[in-house]
Amino acid sequence: METKYIRRELSAVIEEAYRYFSVITVTGPRQSGKTTLIRNLFPHLPYYSLENLDVRSFAENDPVAFLNQHTEGMILDEVHNAPNLLSYIQGMVDADADRRFILSGSSQFAMLKKVTQSLAGRTAVFELLPMSYSEIREIAADTPLDHLLFNGFYPAIYSGRNVPKFLYPAYMKTYLDKDVRDLLQIKDMMQFHTFIRLCAGRIGSLFKASELANEIGISSHTVTAWLSVLQASYIVALLPPYFENTRKRLTKTPKLYFTDTGLACHLLGIESPEQLARDKMRGALFENFIVTEALKRRYNQGKESNLYFYRDSNQNEVDLLLKKGSEFYGIEIKSAMTYHADFEKALKQMDGWVKGPVEGKAVIYAGTLENTAGEIKLLNYTHLDNVLD
Structure with a gap:
């Protein structure tokens, strides 16, 4: 190429x-x-x-x-x-x-x-994060979703200078050897390897330092320090929860995502799009893709993140909240190709959960059937831009 x-x-x-x-x-x-x-x-x-x-x-x-x-x-x-x-x-x-x-x-x-x-x-x-889908739309128009997630979005893939099976192992080696070793002076790099792979297994989940600390056998303080390095070097991004100062018991723990799905696939040991298609992390990786697309859109406009998620003590949850001024836009993310009415359940109730007017709602999924006429838009992931602006 x-x-x-x-x-x-x-x-x-x-x-x-x-x-x-x-x-x-x-x-x-x-x-x-x-x-x-x-x-x-x-x-x-x-x-x-x-x-x-x-x-x-x-x-x-x-x-x-x-x-x-x-x-x-x-x-x-x-x-x-x-x-x-x-x-x-x-x-x-x-x-x-x-x-x-x-x-x-x-x-x-x-x-x-x-x-x-x-x-x-x-x-x-x-x-500047890796490429957004809208930047590679013409090149990737015919690329199946599992290939898209597996390939990731680093420019070298789309300019023809590299392929995932070589790029991501080399990337991690360079990153671990240069950035992490310099910053943290880690004596046991195997522990850090374990840490970053366990993080990949928690994509889309609440990040609880104590759980990781127990699994690896290090302190919560060390986990927090290591996570801050992953954030600072743009390997991961934390999605903050939305909460106001009310009596509602809302979670205050962020959710963890990687800035690139290709890198995450490598860390999860996923070696092909075919393996990804049947992997239990496929849904989480699709969610990761949508959340980072929303983040890239903000950064590419020279703006800071306006992204949150909603979760309360009753397990009511909205995957992604965009804060547009004083208004909110709610997005549910589903990797399925077939629409189910359940996809809209949380969005129908969210007006009673968030403090502030709800400007719009959308379900982003992998199916081709779309509907933009109703209160809740149903959109294929390729049309995510329609709700981000």
Whole structure:
């Protein structure tokens, strides 16, 4: 397959922000397409990767000379490798607001802390996750659902540069060896391996640190620390529960999802779309797909997450709540291909559960029968965009 550039939805927001900010920061997981995106958007700016040891050495030993090589500005990739540059960039853009610096990095934890400290008010920060379904719609139009979930959404898959059976094992090895080892100084990497695989088995479930701690034989505090690293490196995302300060007994525990279904399949030991089709985690992986699509839509508009789920002590639950201003949109997610009236049960009752007007309701499922006329829309997953905007 010929390598081709797929324009990312985030491009339009970055181009707009470029008119108002001297510094643009793009963060996200490894290999989500950050470098390709910024090099395509800003071909007029010189590019430097701080993964390159010679470049990094120059930048660290003489930051002023390094940054002054180009008066118009520059692209600095993997900037978390030379965080001290940020203070110098601050001084330069304060002195000359026309200079432009485009920064990227995959270590949210280290990078965002430094960026917000050094460049507060001077940078727009964007998060780039793997491809959204709408970005690959033309390429993946004929791809069956199980193949879609198994392949995942990393750009390398869709540009023809890699395949799942090679990409995800290599990705995890790089991630574990570089990011996790550096951050946590874990002595027993086998325990961390077990932890991340157990997390994959809990997709779509409430995340209870004490349960995982007991299974692995570590403390709850360690589980919480390890989870924060998975979040900060964009391996997992937590979906917060919706609750108001009322007397209702609503859960305050978040649900766990992975930012990519292909990576999750690898961690679950699923080795083919055919195996996925009959795996007990298929429904959870489909739910994961829909939740992360909703998250990508927000990030690709340059906005923060507005996603929640609802669950109370009576086990009443709505899979996904979108908060649109003061209103809510309720979504039930079903991996079945055949519609059942039960799919709408929770949505019919949700007006009495949430505090605030309900703008709309939808069931997103794998079937082809659709109905947009009623109070509750019935939509195939390929038309999820219709309810996200």
